[in-house]
Amino acid sequence: MIQIFNVVKMYDGSNPVLDNISLEIPKGEFVFLTGPSGAGKTTILKILFGWESFEKGQVLVKGINVGKLTHRNVYTLRRSMGVVFQDYKLLPNKTVFENVSFAQEVIGHDRKTIRFKTWEALKNVGLTPKKDAYPAYLSGGEQQRVAIARAMVNSPAIILADEPTGNLDPDISFEILKLFEELNQKGSTIIFATHSQEIMKVGNHRVISLNRGKVVAS
């Protein structure tokens, strides 16, 4: 499903942020991606959904050669993915409901499907009571759950979650982990970036450890 071969990424042209990384994540797997701050977790995820380019190597996602995509066709890759961004990226002038339905409007679903699926996704993350609230009036954890609902609403084949429990206390974190495990059971391949030892212990999935742009354990 996801294959990364000898990828080198440099933001400034000299110091590699990802240094000859190779990884393989089969279809339907759930992996943790961990490592200290600045190790390159977010960078890997960005490369996987075509938001960052890379200097060397090859990346294949669902058979798509990511390095060869242009801004005209990269959307085909992104439509097979749901992404939970480290900074959520919720739109402040849209309600919770609108933020989630937006992800479907953008890819052109019809209104009925959008209502139904948004409702489902909000139910899954337990946010139906807050559906008309604006992000600014939500707690950090609630905002994160909106971001998760938006990432899962299109039932994507792959979910990339960049520290989706970063701001949450342990109880909620485990709930959210469970949510991703359910999605995984429904067939989604999941990459879950996290710092949290507890989460990884409870989750008991394969762990990919990065340090200074290299894979130190997998």
Added chain:
Amino acid sequence: MQTLISGFRTTLSNILNNKQTFLLSVATITIAISILGLFLLLFFNLNGLLSNWNRQVQLIVYLDDDITVSQKEILEGLISNNQHVESTTEVSRETAWAEFQSNISDNLKPLLSLEFNPLPGSYKIRFRSSDNQLPHIRELSETLETQQGVESIQYGEEWITRFEKFMVFSKIFLFAIGGLLSLGLILIISNTIRLSIYSRQDEIELMLLIGATPTFVKIPFLLEGMIQGLAGSVLALFLIGGVHYYLKSEFQSSIDSMGMDFQFIAEPFLFGLIGLSVLVGLMASYISTFQFLYLLNKK
């Protein structure tokens, strides 16, 4: 279709969010298109004037005093065989003289007590009315000029040629003005659209991140540019219509006597103006969205 509808909704909210810049941009378009439209109006009326004169033009063939009958027959044959000629009147020397004398005021008459008749005989040739009769007149005039027995030919040629040159110049002028104004409009509209885009920067970035096509992202802004162009040009046409109405009601009576009419811009050109304005709006917004997406994708 779904894309267009949701794009249109975004456009409306963009416009509402940036009402002032939108209105300013529309006002600018209105002014620019009004300028162009007023020139067009002027052009159409001058053109009307020209065709009006054209219709009244007659070719006068002055004859040598000693023209022979057979030479006259040749001339008459040439004239009557010309399919553009409507009618011919022969004015003999005597008639010309009589007409001349009756046209002149009584106190001048003593001065003109000539012993002999100085006026030549002539043919006055009228042409079938058409907008494009000048070349026919010119053609016949060139044929007749070389004939034996013709002294000279006159049809207000210089005037008309000058006027025609002026109309050609006007056309070039209109194109130049139109081009310059369009260029200016493109700069101004693209700037408004750029503001609109920047106020939605995060949203656009997110849209692209969650799988929107570039077209989907562009449509609301393209629509916005086209709506600006449409609104601006329609307003401008109302303005020009107002000016035309005013001129007509004030001055129509004074040009009635000349058998003339204030003309409005011809319909195809009205639609042309609207089309031009919408196209300019589209081009301007296309440039802005292209620039923005290009910068966004450059990293």
